[in-house]
Amino acid sequence: MRCVNLDLGPRSYPIHVGDGAQRVLVPLLEARPRGARLAVIADAHVAELHLDSLLAALGPSPLVLTVPPGEASKSLASAENLYDALAAARIERDDVIVSFGGGMVGDLAGFVAATWLRGIDFIQVPTTLLAAVDAAVGGKTGVNHRAGKNLIGAFYQPAAVIVDIDFLTTLPQRDFVAGLAESVKHALVREAHFLDWQEAHADAVLARGPVMLEELIARNCEIKAEVVGRDEREQHLRAVLNYGHTIGHAIEHVLEYELRHGECVALGMLAENHISCARGLLERAAAGRVAGLLMRLGLPARLPRAIDARDILRASQMDKKVRGGAPNFVLLTKPGETTRVADVSEVEIVAALDALQPT
Ligand SMILES: NC(=O)c1ccc[n+]([C@@H]2O[C@H](COP(=O)([O-])OP(=O)(O)OC[C@H]3O[C@@H](n4cnc5c(N)ncnc54)[C@H](O)[C@@H]3O)[C@@H](O)[C@H]2O)c1
Ligand SMILES: [Zn+2]
Numbered sequence: 001m002r003c004v005n006l007d008l009g010p011r012s013y014p015i016h017v018g019d020g021a022q023r024v025l026v027p028l029l030e031a032r033p034r035g036a037r038l039a040v041i042a043d044a045h046v047a048e049l050h051l052d053s054l055l056a057a058l059g060p061s062p063l064v065l066t067v068p069p070g071e072a073s074k075s076l077a078s079a080e081n082l083y084d085a086l087a088a089a090r091i092e093r094d095d096v097i098v099s100f101g102g103g104m105v106g107d108l109a110g111f112v113a114a115t116w117l118r119g120i121d122f123i124q125v126p127t128t129l130l131a132a133v134d135a136a137v138g139g140k141t142g143v144n145h146r147a148g149k150n151l152i153g154a155f156y157q158p159a160a161v162i163v164d165i166d167f168l169t170t171l172p173q174r175d176f177v178a179g180l181a182e183s184v185k186h187a188l189v190r191e192a193h194f195l196d197w198q199e200a201h202a203d204a205v206l207a208r209g210p211v212m213l214e215e216l217i218a219r220n221c222e223i224k225a226e227v228v229g230r231d232e233r234e235q236h237l238r239a240v241l242n243y244g245h246t247i248g249h250a251i252e253h254v255l256e257y258e259l260r261h262g263e264c265v266a267l268g269m270l271a272e273n274h275i276s277c278a279r280g281l282l283e284r285a286a287a288g289r290v291a292g293l294l295m296r297l298g299l300p301a302r303l304p305r306a307i308d309a310r311d312i313l314r315a316s317q318m319d320k321k322v323r324g325g326a327p328n329f330v331l332l333t334k335p336g337e338t339t340r341v342a343d344v345s346e347v348e349i350v351a352a353l354d355a356l357q358p359t
Contacts, residue, residue, distance in 0.1 A: 001016060001017065001018030001019070001020075001021060001214075002016075002017045002018060002214055002218040003015065003016050003017070004017070004218055004221040004222050004225050005225065006137065006138075006157075006224075006225040006228060006229055007225070007229040008157060008228070008229060008232060011157050013157060013158060013159055013160050013161065014160055014161070015137055015160075015161040015162075015163065015221045015225065016160070016161070016162050016163065017132070017163040017165070017214055017217045017218045017221060018163075018164070018165060018214050019164070019165050019166055019210050019214070020164060020166060021162050021163055021164040021165070022053070022054060022057045022125065022162060022164040022166075022167075023057060024160075024162055025057050025058060025098075025123070025125075025162060026057060026058075026059070028123065028159075028160055029058070029059075029096070032094065032096060032121075033094045035094075036094045036095050036096060037062065037063065037089075037091065037092075037095045037096075038058060038062035038063070038095065038096050038097075038098060039062060039063040039064075039065060039085075039086060039089065039091050039095065039096070039097050039098070040054070040058075040062050040063070040064045040065065040097075040098045040099075040100055041065050041066075041067070041082060041097055041098070041099050041100065041105060041108070041109035041112065042064065042065070042066050042067075042099075042100035042101055042105065043066070043067060043069050043073075043100065043101030043102060043104065043105040043127075044066040044067060044068050044069060045069040045101075046069075046100055046101040046102070046105075046127050046167075047064070047066050047100065047101075049170050050100075050127065050167050050170070051064065051100070053166070053167075054100060054125070058098075062098070063085070063086075063089045063091070065082055065085050065086075067081075067082070067105060067108065069101075069104070070104070070257075071104055071144070071257040071261075072257070073104060073105070073108065074104050074107055074108050074142075074143050074144050075143050075144060076143055076145075076152065078108055078143070079108060079111060079112050079115075079143055082108075082109075082112045083112065083116060086112070086116055091116065091117075091120070092117070092120075093117050093120055094120075095120055095121075096120065096121045096122060096123060096159070097109055097112065097113040097116075097120060097121070097122040097123075098122065098123045098124075098125055099113075099122060099123070099124050099125065099126075099136075100125045100127065101126075101127050101128070101131075102126065102127060102128035102130060102131045102135070102175070103126070103128065103130050103131040103134070103135030103136070103261065106124050106126055106131050106135050106136050106141075107135065107140070107141055107142055107143070107150070107153070108141075108143060109122060109141075110122060110124070110139070110140075110141030110142075110156055110158065111141040111142050111143055111152075111153055111154060111156075113141070113156065114141050114154040114156030115154065119156065121158075121159045122156075122158050122159065123158055123159055123160045123161070123162065124136035124137075124158045124160075124161045124162070125161075125162050125163075125164070125167075126161065126163055127167040127168065127171070128168070128171055128175055128176075128179055129168060129171065129175070129176050129178075129179025129180065129183075129213075129217070130175070130178055130179035130181075130182055130260075130261065130262050131179075132163040132168070132179070132217045132220075132221075133179055133182050133183050133186070133216070133217055133220035133221070133224075134179075134182040134186075134220065134224060136158070136161045136163070137161055137221055137224045137225060137228070138157075138224055138225075138227075138228040138232075138238075139155050139156055139157035139158065139228070139232065140153065140155060141153050141154055141155075141156050142154065147318050148249070148253055148315065148318035148319065149249050149252060149253055150249075151318070155232065155233050157232075161221075163217055163221075165210050165213050165214060165217070168208075168213065169208075173298075174260065175260060176208065177206075177262070177297055177298040177299060178260035178261065178262025178263050178299075179262055180198075180205070180262065180297045180299065181244075181262035181263065181265045181266040181269070181294070181297075181299055182220070182262060182265060183198065183216060183220050184198060184266075184269070184290070184293060184294060184297070185241070185243055185244055185265060185269065186220050186223040186224065186241075187223075187335070187336075188243065188269070188290065188332055188335055188336070188338075189240040189241065189243050189330070189332075189336075189338050190223050190226075190227065190240065190336065191223055191336060192334075192335040192336030194219060194223070195293070195335045195336075197219075198293065199293055201216075202293065202296050202297060205297075206297065206298070224241070227240065227241060239328070239330060239340060240330055240338050242328075242330050243269065243272065243330040243331075243332065243338055244265045244266070244268035244269035244272055245265060245268055246268065246272065246316055246319055246327050246328065246329050246330075247267070247268040247271040247272055247312065247316065247349070247352065247353075248261075248264040248265040248266075248267060248268025248269070249264070249268070249315070249316075249319055250268075250311075250312045250313075250315035250316040250319065251264045251267055251268060251303070251307070251312065252264040253315045253318075254307050254311045254312055254315050255303075255304070255305075255307065258304065259300070259304065262299070263299060263300050266294050266299035266300060267300060267301075267302075267303065267356055269290065269294070269332075270290075270291060270294070270301065270355070270356060271349075271352040271353060271355070271356055272329060272330075272331055272332070272352070273287040273290060273291075273331075273332055274287070274351065274352040274355050275329070275331060275344060275348050275349070275351075275352050276331040276332050276333065278348060278351065278352075279331070279348075281331055281332075281333050281339065282331070282332050282333055282334065283334070286332070286334055286335060287332075289335075290332075290335075301356075302356055302357070302358050302359065303353075303356050303357060303358055304358070305358060306357050306358060307353070307357075309346075309349060309350040309353045309354075312349060312353055313346055313349055313350075316349070324342075326342045326343065326344075327342075327344065328340060328341075328342050329341050329342070329344050
């Protein structure tokens with residue numbers, strides 16, 4: 001078992017990664033004030049598969065609330081249903097919310113925890129690779145608005161993150177692979193030698209052995225923890241984690257969540273690398289290397305259907321990364337290094353998307 005610490009002074013927290021890590025929940029909960037209760041907010045599909053195992057670790061009957069799987073549940077309407085249930089069960093300030101599922105339910109439950117009674121403690125128990133390597137760590141919580149992704153939300157850190165690799169065994173390969181996109185992103189923006197590692201171990205990673213998974217997840221959590229520890233509220237450094245996301249989020253929104261978040265991030269990285277290369281910021285060989293790894297991991301290199309570049313432009317203008325009307329881009333200059341630009345033109349975005357259109 002590995003433990004990575006996210007250092008944020010009084011709001012620091014541990015990220016436990018390993019087989020059977022859910023055991024850590026017991027001492028964590030025993031340390032709570034006497035009589036504190038637990039509300040588990042779970043993805044209904046994950047609850048079907050793993051709730052019994054989680055409840056065996058948690059002991060006496062917590063309140064269990066489920067939300068239907070899928071990005072459509074990450075909404076204010078779902079949050080409101082959850083508030084109704086928390087009110088009916090009289091969940092109080094000393095009680096704890098545990099989120100159980102992927103990034104969708106983690107973002108939603110985190111947002112509910114941040115806003116219920118102006119904030120009660122919550123613990124993330126991610127069950128997808130994407131949530132384990134990225135979404136569950138760092139305290140970005142929120143829901144989608146019809147105008148765009150994650151437009152409503154709060155920075156609100158969990159009290160702990162517990163990644164039990166056992167839960168990941170039932171994850172479909174497509175969702176597993178989607179999570180790898182964020183792992184490649186972490187290497188590209190922060191740690192070139194982690195990219196070498198992922199290239200060297202791609203087959204072993206895809207085989208999903210527990211030792212490999214523990215190493216992969218812990219290394220990602222270390223990168224994320226370092227970045228968030230230095231810039232919790234995205235004033236400067238944390239913005240590098242948005243690499244691939246300006247176009248990625250726009251694709252996700254325009255395709256109405258038909259693709260997985262990680263798949264859109266992979267396409268976003270390819271498109272944004274195209275812009276970097278056209279500007280002479282990134283060598284074509286480096287872009288080719290990234291594309292080669294993403295493809296080897298099984299991530300898409302093309303859009304599933306043609307989309308109009310103007311829709312992408314419009315969606316990217318609704319992004320949170322917009323300043324003064326212009327979307328901000330984090331562009332790769334070489335593995336491990338990025339630069340921020342706010343002057344990407346329509347023509348550049350259209351050309352980058354052209355390279356992704358289905359053949
Ligand atoms: N807060 C952040 O910093 C952050 C970072 C990255 C992504 N996100 C958000 O995370 C979301 C995407 O997360 P995701 O990819 O985990 O998607 P998800 O939560 O929708 O889960 C994907 C699918 O996997 C299923 N599933 C989950 N765990 C399973 C398991 N162990 N076995 C079998 N099936 C399982 C779910 O039911 C769902 O159908 C997006 O909303 C994205 O915006 C947030
Ligand atoms: Zn992401």
